[in-house]
Amino acid sequence: MNLLHAFFLLPIIGFLPLTSTYGQTGQRESTLATINPTKDLTDICVKPLLSGQGALRGLVVGIIHDDQTETWAYGEEGEKNKKANGDTLFPIASISKQFTALLLAQLNVQGKLRYNENAITFKDKPVTYRQLVTHTSGLPLLAKGLSSRSTTEKFNEFLNKHTLARDPGLPFQYSTFGYGVLGMLLTEKGDAK
Numbered sequence: 001m002n003l004l005h006a007f008f009l010l011p012i013i014g015f016l017p018l019t020s021t022y023g024q025t026g027q028r029e030s031t032l033a034t035i036n037p038t039k040d041l042t043d044i045c046v047k048p049l050l051s052g053q054g055a056l057r058g059l060v061v062g063i064i065h066d067d068q069t070e071t072w073a074y075g076e077e078g079e080k081n082k083k084a085n086g087d088t089l090f091p092i093a094s095i096s097k098q099f100t101a102l103l104l105a106q107l108n109v110q111g112k113l114r115y116n117e118n119a120i121t122f123k124d125k126p127v128t129y130r131q132l133v134t135h136t137s138g139l140p141l142l143a144k145g146l147s148s149r150s151t152t153e154k155f156n157e158f159l160n161k162h163t164l165a166r167d168p169g170l171p172f173q174y175s176t177f178g179y180g181v182l183g184m185l186l187t188e189k190g191d192a193k
Contacts, residue, residue, distance in 0.1 A: 038063060042072055050075050058084040094176065100183050101133050112189050119185050122159065127168045132182040138164040139178040152184055
C-alpha cells in the first residue's frame, strides 16, 4: 500500500440548506417538502461549485445514513477528461496536513514519540518531528520527480540523493515533501487510537 495516499469519503450528515418563502399570513413555509432531500439538495449545493471561474473539475459526494451509502459524481477526474464516479479518488492536497499533525499529536500523547526527538538523520543532520510538522526541516516544498503516488522506495531514494538548501531549524519554509516524509515516519510508529 502506498503510504502517501490520503483519501477518504466525507460523510455529509445533516447538511441540508433550507430555502423558505413567506405566505400571506407571515408563516414560514419550507420548500424542502417539494424536493428530494438528498440527491436534489446535493445537486443544489454542488453544481455551483462546478461552474464559473476557478470552478472544480470534478467532485464525488458520499452520504452515509443508517448503514446505507449513496454516492453522486459530478464532472471529471482531474486532467484525465474521464467522468468522475463513485470509485474516483481525488487527492485532498494540503488538508491532509491537519490529519498528519493530529496523528503526530496523538502519538506524542501516547508516548510513542516525542516532538523534539530525532525523526530522521539527513546527511548527518538530525531532523526532529517538530521541525517536520512546523515546516522548519530544511526540506524542499516539493521533491522533483515525486508525486503523491510515488512509493516509499522512491522517497527514500530522493532523500539519499538530495542536499538540503539550509540546515534544519528556523526559518520557516513550507514543505509538502516534509509532510510526506512525516506521514511515512508516523505510519511506522503504529496506529493512534
